[in-house]
Amino acid sequence: MQIEPIAPPSSGPPARDHAHLRRVSQELEAAFLAEMLKHAGIGTGRNGLGGGGAGEDQFASLLRTEHAALLTERGGIGLAESIFRALLAREPTPAETPR
Known part of the structure; x- marks a missing residue:
């Protein structure tokens, strides 16, 4: 049996999950593309x-x-x-978030 080493506790705040920001960014791009396809006459x-x-x-x-x-x-x-990068840049850093 092999024992996995226990990771030391991190000294900083936990890493933020940016999956939500990425999903919203993709939804916005998809909405933009749908409008562009509409104006290009696709589907008419x-x-x-x-x-x-x-x-x-x-x-x-x-x-x-x-x-x-x-x-x-x-x-x-x-x-x-x-x-996504613009949203990420606007996100407050852990030091800026109120506790």
């Missing part, structure tokens, strides 16, 4: 003859949203990383 009908109406527009919106989310998951355009 090719002709105005007998389209699917309001239902088609709603489902096209869902498709654009999903495409944007997948683009973001695969690296996106780098906007999520910029947003």
Whole structure:
């Protein structure tokens, strides 16, 4: 049986989990990309003859949203990383947080 050494207690505050900030950054990038895809005409009908109406527009919106989310998951355009770094810079340091 091998015994794992016990890690010494850290002298500083615990490291913050930034997963929430990263997720929010990716959601913002996905929303931006969905709007860009909408304005680029992605998901809109090719002709105005007998389209699917309001239902088609709603489902096209869902498709654009999903495409944007997948683009973001695969690296996106780098906007999520910029947003993440900006949010991280605005986060108070442990010394600034009230106790």
